[in-house]
Amino acid sequence: MSKRGMLIVLSGPSGVGKGTVRKAIFEQDDNKFHYSISMTTRSMRKGEVDGKDYYFVSKAEFEKEIRNGGMLEYAQYVDNYYGTPLKYVNEMLDQGKDVFLEIEVNGAMQVREKCPDGLFIFLTPPDLMELRHRISGRGTDDLATIDKRMAKAVDEIEMMQNYDYAVVNDEVLNAVEKVKTIIRAERWRVKRFLPDYKKRLGDDLK
Template sequence: MCREGLLVVVSGPSGAGKGTVLNLLKDSGDDSIRFSVSATTRAPRKGEVDGLNYFFKTKDEFKLMIENDELFEWVEYCDNFYGTPKKYIESTIKDGYDCLLEIEVEGAANVMKAYPQCVSVFILPPSFEELRRRIEKRGTEDVDVVNKRLDRAKKEIAYASNYDYVIVNDSVEDAVESLRSIINAEKLKFKRNIGILKQFE
């Protein structure tokens, strides 16, 4: 019996290490997990593949997706559109794979509203001081940009109470295992196993 997969929504402030956690999970070879692919109107960068990194669309194609209600959420940023296609996620889940979606808090709120059965996870740094250290360690931004990122992080962290789970990313390996544990525990919930239990009636 093929059980439907889970949609796992993952958010967290810049510097929390959510990308590192998800990349480590992606590289672990777990073939039960797929990662959501976003749609965008920006031009592909060198090495990017349509359908793997993004679904690359023209603006007219993207606007048609909006009109046809084919997106869980979408935003316009720097004169380009970005969105989360429903079709890819729904087909992935239907095929029994768990689909992980890394998304910022505003978009996550829209996805959770449209798909309330999803599992939501917020990734936090161990402390605000560590968050500052991680952002400054990148060495790619000046003080003003770092402070703006930290201000935004404070606002994003305020949304953590809207999520089902919180993972503190002190050790990336432990954070990956925590995420695995959440996914495994969710699959054991009674409400997700009613179909299997009916055979015993």
């Protein structure tokens, strides 16, 4: 059996552009990651596809999964559930494949507890003006909701300290390149590299 894959978690404050960066990574020719599709109870936005952007489920269905221990992480955010079903992630990792999660900050901290060997990358805005611009620019929320989202986002930036790496999302392709560089480098982290290397050297090494 091959060695277990790497769990890569991309997170960051609401509105920072996690989804855009994740999509750009997966659209590149050399992409070999397996994307774990999240489950949510929020309503589908224009252009979204069930089973591709999210698994869109009812509140009752989501809560049943929680009760059955079927969620790697989940969070309630602006009155909706978001979460990652555990089954697919574990299957891929066991097959030695790398799994990529793009999730909210609360969920990421739950994953950190369950999978301390994961790679945790925090996507962060160049500055707060830019973040407000992006949150407003989505055009789906009124002013009070934008203010609420902004306050929450600033709190979320504080959580950066619990991550391994932070990447500023100034330009999507810049951010994509940095995330890919981090993932490449992380494969040579001694804690990931040493078990296989010892096997390779065999009995020569104690």
